[in-house]
Amino acid sequence: MVERYVMSIDQGTNSTRCILFDHGGRLAAVAQREHQQHFPKPGWVEHDAVEIWHNLRRVIPEALSGANLAAEQVAAAGVANQRETTVLWDRHTGTPLGRAIVWQDTRTAPLVEDLRRRPGEEFFLERCGLPPSTYFSALRIRWLFDHVKGLEQRAKDGEVLFGTMESWLIWNLTGGADGGLHITDPTNASRTMLMNIRTLTWDEELLAFFGVPRLMLPEIRSSAETYGEARTLLPGLRLTAALGDQQAALFGQTCFSPGEAKCTYGTGSFLLLNTGTDVVRSRHGLLTTVAYKIGDQQPVYALEGSIAVTGSLVQWFRDRLGLISSAPEIETLARTVEDNGGCYIVPAFSGLFAPRWRSDARGVIVGLTSYITRGHLARAVLEATGWQTREVVDAMNADSSVALKELKVDGGMTADNLLMQFVADVLDVPVVRPMVAETVSLGAAYAAGLAAGYWPDLEVLRRNWHPAARWLPDMDPGRRDAEYDNWQRAVERSLGWIRPPRS
Amino acid sequence: MAGPVQSIERAAAILRLLAAGPRRLGLGEVAASLGLAKGTAHGILRTLQHVDFVEQDAATGKYQLGAALLHLGTSYLDVNELRSRSINWADALAARSGEAVRLGTPLEGKVLVVHHVFRPDDTLQTLDVGALLPLHASSLGKVLLAYGTTPLDAALESGLDAYTRHTLVAPEQLTQALAEVREVGWAAEVQEMSMGEAGLSAPIRGHGGLVVGAIGLSGPVERICDSQGRPRPSLITLIREAARAISRDLGAARW
Numbered sequence: 001m002v003e004r005y006v007m008s009i010d011q012g013t014n015s016t017r018c019i020l021f022d023h024g025g026r027l028a029a030v031a032q033r034e035h036q037q038h039f040p041k042p043g044w045v046e047h048d049a050v051e052i053w054h055n056l057r058r059v060i061p062e063a064l065s066g067a068n069l070a071a072e073q074v075a076a077a078g079v080a081n082q083r084e085t086t087v088l089w090d091r092h093t094g095t096p097l098g099r100a101i102v103w104q105d106t107r108t109a110p111l112v113e114d115l116r117r118r119p120g121e122e123f124f125l126e127r128c129g130l131p132p133s134t135y136f137s138a139l140r141i142r143w144l145f146d147h148v149k150g151l152e153q154r155a156k157d158g159e160v161l162f163g164t165m166e167s168w169l170i171w172n173l174t175g176g177a178d179g180g181l182h183i184t185d186p187t188n189a190s191r192t193m194l195m196n197i198r199t200l201t202w203d204e205e206l207l208a209f210f211g212v213p214r215l216m217l218p219e220i221r222s223s224a225e226t227y228g229e230a231r232t233l234l235p236g237l238r239l240t241a242a243l244g245d246q247q248a249a250l251f252g253q254t255c256f257s258p259g260e261a262k263c264t265y266g267t268g269s270f271l272l273l274n275t276g277t278d279v280v281r282s283r284h285g286l287l288t289t290v291a292y293k294i295g296d297q298q299p300v301y302a303l304e305g306s307i308a309v310t311g312s313l314v315q316w317f318r319d320r321l322g323l324i325s326s327a328p329e330i331e332t333l334a335r336t337v338e339d340n341g342g343c344y345i346v347p348a349f350s351g352l353f354a355p356r357w358r359s360d361a362r363g364v365i366v367g368l369t370s371y372i373t374r375g376h377l378a379r380a381v382l383e384a385t386g387w388q389t390r391e392v393v394d395a396m397n398a399d400s401s402v403a404l405k406e407l408k409v410d411g412g413m414t415a416d417n418l419l420m421q422f423v424a425d426v427l428d429v430p431v432v433r434p435m436v437a438e439t440v441s442l443g444a445a446y447a448a449g450l451a452a453g454y455w456p457d458l459e460v461l462r463r464n465w466h467p468a469a470r471w472l473p474d475m476d477p478g479r480r481d482a483e484y485d486n487w488q489r490a491v492e493r494s495l496g497w498i499r500p501p502r503s
Numbered sequence: 504m505a506g507p508v509q510s511i512e513r514a515a516a517i518l519r520l521l522a523a524g525p526r527r528l529g530l531g532e533v534a535a536s537l538g539l540a541k542g543t544a545h546g547i548l549r550t551l552q553h554v555d556f557v558e559q560d561a562a563t564g565k566y567q568l569g570a571a572l573l574h575l576g577t578s579y580l581d582v583n584e585l586r587s588r589s590i591n592w593a594d595a596l597a598a599r600s601g602e603a604v605r606l607g608t609p610l611e612g613k614v615l616v617v618h619h620v621f622r623p624d625d626t627l628q629t630l631d632v633g634a635l636l637p638l639h640a641s642s643l644g645k646v647l648l649a650y651g652t653t654p655l656d657a658a659l660e661s662g663l664d665a666y667t668r669h670t671l672v673a674p675e676q677l678t679q680a681l682a683e684v685r686e687v688g689w690a691a692e693v694q695e696m697s698m699g700e701a702g703l704s705a706p707i708r709g710h711g712g713l714v715v716g717a718i719g720l721s722g723p724v725e726r727i728c729d730s731q732g733r734p735r736p737s738l739i740t741l742i743r744e745a746a747r748a749i750s751r752d753l754g755a756a757r758w
Binding site: 024025026027028030326327328329330331332412414415416417435436437438466467468469470471 | 581582583584586587588590591592594595597598599619620621623624625628629630632633
């Protein structure tokens, strides 16, 4: 019998990947392409949605040929995607109306301040579980309406479609302007500030508030159900799942029970805690979000601690400062010194996300002396990821009745042993990496395979999970406390840097 | 016998030319100095740039010798980069074989474990990244010796310690074993480092086929070998597939 596989499409912040998994959840083939990051102004981050669609058209056949597989061997496909990144396109031509505005983009910061004052956070938290932030899509739609002439009217006339990346790619895969499916799922929709967190439908009051016409929004379907078939590229390919990348990683880590948590280390880092079917409101700066909704089952929720800049700080170190030539070399450079030499980097490039939510913060490097070498800076880069994780874990422990006993990790940065040891050291709990580090892709594959009947139930998926590496805490408590204190003092210095424009 | 390869002679001339002066040279200068067509000189410069022997200044487009030439004797691939590029395939190998997987590169006459994936049986295991293994008594080390990633002479000079009665301690034994490794394309170690344990490894190749490291699995001898004490062919196939996948990723063309 010919073996069958599940295809996972991971449209991430830096690259678009296609991975094929077998029944054991083991990786069988992978292909990926990076796309360009556009930084037209300080604080602005954009992607070309057409470039991303073209990359997808290339990685799918590359992955298949890499493993010598025929299209018929793909049982189903699921999509995981960078969340909140906003694409608007023309319903009739399929042409994007400008570049996609990426989740790290802070151009909507003035609007955030307005919303905080009026109608205030509570209005939003009550409906969508999110506080106003530059992070979420609705503010970007509003910004585009306010800055692109005629766009709002065209949207009202039904000529414009909105989507995050999964909507854009599924629409294109299923026919585009010629009858493509315009859909999203609750995990992605829960990051727009437009979906009601309890009913999982577009919220009339929020739509009215932001002035977003219903006509432009995708239909919210379950995270795992048969959506339809591809009509291009691999005609007949069953599309059966879509999840935001971080929820996909939670699913891929098989955190199916309340109290289970994972942290994914990528461009940013995201700690999600499964809270079951309860909608839990955080009192410590975490977001309430949808974890997944399988078919017609009850939705499962999560608390999320989002950290905007972790891996992207390493990329900045590589691409903008040129101190290393590849991301993994950060570890080599950091190991040339014993410690950070008293230097701390707070990478508030897009303000600070969880648990502080300060859009007025910007990055700082503190503790500079003539002693500091690039090795110390490399340490400070890695340590910034560790301390930001610590702040989010502290918030989660404060919100939850049970303290975190072990952290499941995944993502590209888990290849960095120095960093993973540091995370274990500063959290003072073991850090465990599963056998598949590509849990974002695995989660989308799991959801797609469940919907397609490739896997029977969640228990089978759980049994696929095995630890591949475990880092145990090994730091003197006194040193941990002193370093944490230094970090917090460094963060204080990043706050309040951006001032409202003088009117 | 074939004569000299013209393009290699020309590449050598370009390197000598760039080494002659402190100044960066433009394509036109290189071509004119050596009497080459611009297209020819460009093709060679591009190839030299690809292997990091030549660098091109981003602003002026002029060429100079690459940093890699200064470090010709040392490994050109960062070990953390190697781990990062191997991690997916090492995971898949551990998951498929059911055994622990390690990656090794040479360090001061030993094998440095640069990556370790636990055996997927959920038992308590300790990460041993950073540990050092003997070259001649580990399958990873045998691969590194067999393919010249680390010099054999130095290993022989420092003496071959006996870990068990199966350890290859005679230089001719080891030399013979390494020739076999090159012939079959993988290395085995059966109870040579500790009794009851065995390991299998295959080479990871970078640009041009150069072996930059080894990937292998290890475990109880009865799981790694069949009842006759021979390495299980199914495991060898899995290791070689993983090694090939990583090598392809690193830019080795034919493996």
